[in-house]
Amino acid sequence: MRVDSRRSPGQRAGLTRDAVLAAARAVLATDGIQCLTMRKLAERLGVRPNALYSHVTGKTELLDAILDDVLGEVATPAHDGDPRAELRRLMTSVHDVAREHPDLVPHYLAKRGLRGPNGRKLRAATEQLLARASLPPDKASEARRVLAVYAIGFAAFSETPPSGPVGDGAPPMRDSFATGLEWLLAGILGE
């Protein structure tokens, strides 16, 4: 991936916004968010740091874009399944995706909201499922918020539990997530 052929000013490296995003995601996956720095990213792309700013307005926009990309990995619900089952699958998928990209969760929580297109799609899909479960719109948006908070918030706590001595009696995180999710669904949809 690294192309460190020296270039004089004016020479092009053939960068793309997508290439930058892909490289950033690679760094994120292998080295963590601490190492995702403009300079390291540029070095990996064989480019001076400033070059990135031709394809990205800044670091936060970069992170926003990656975040929305990742949100696209969430499994979209079927249009005809049982709403309760689909909601369960959808929120579990959200939770799983969040856990696969732990470094992004704090950034997501800091930005508070699903601003990108994939995020909006996700929000719409959730609300549609709640509507199909015949919740009135205001109840639906309330429930959607509760579910989103729960799914993402849980992911924030899930990684690297301190895990003192081996197996401190607590059930694995994902099972705890499923338990709480059932409670919430019961409250939202009635049992």
Place this chain on the structure above:
Amino acid sequence: MRVDSRRSPGQRAGLTRDAVLAAARAVLATDGIQCLTMRKLAERLGVRPNALYSHVTGKTELLDAILDDVLGEVATPAHDGDPRAELRRLMTSVHDVAREHPDLVPHYLAKRGLRGPNGRKLRAATEQLLARASLPPDKASEARRVLAVYAIGFAAFSETPPSGPVGDGAPPMRDSFATGLEWLLAGILGE
């Protein structure tokens, strides 16, 4: 607060760890976490930045200490009340405190866990309430985790909602929190 009298090396400024923490909390409250920098903090205390390192091992420890301080603001539950009501009050207090210190929430979520003494106290209190509601220990720790995730996670989403046009029909955040909390308590304690 600012004492910018020049000092030559060797002269003392009479700093205390508590003074540093207090000043940090003040900066946090008035200017936000972006402005909470070692240098700005030192300036406010009329001191060179390095001086802080005599009372604090680094910035992250500083934040940890503040975080645990803040956790001390949570209202501790009564020892004899109805467990369900006490749990409701306790988690609402956690949520309120988290909302009052929004900048700390991401740091809390990044650290994942209640490491300081106040945090441990909080955890113990919650688990005790759950035990008094006659949950077996493993169920109790699972439920505690679910509740903590919910209360803190919700706070992460609560501040400055994008709030497009005035009043977009969604109920206020705190009410949504209460609604979801009832759902969870119903699931945990049975209804």
Place this chain on the structure above:
DNA sequence: AGCTTAATTGGACAGCGTACAGTGATGCGC
């Protein structure tokens, strides 16, 4: 072919957290 546009470099700036060595007041043992 000429001209505009956009990608890239070189260099720089301000800011960050923090380490190291020196200095001198403070507090403790006698």
Place this chain on the structure above:
DNA sequence: GCGCATCACTGTACGCTGTCCAATTAAGCT
């Protein structure tokens, strides 16, 4: 009360960060 070790603080500096500006040149359009 004296001597000495400790510790809080300054001065300086290092390496790192995100980002801006001007100069350079390739690519694309007419």
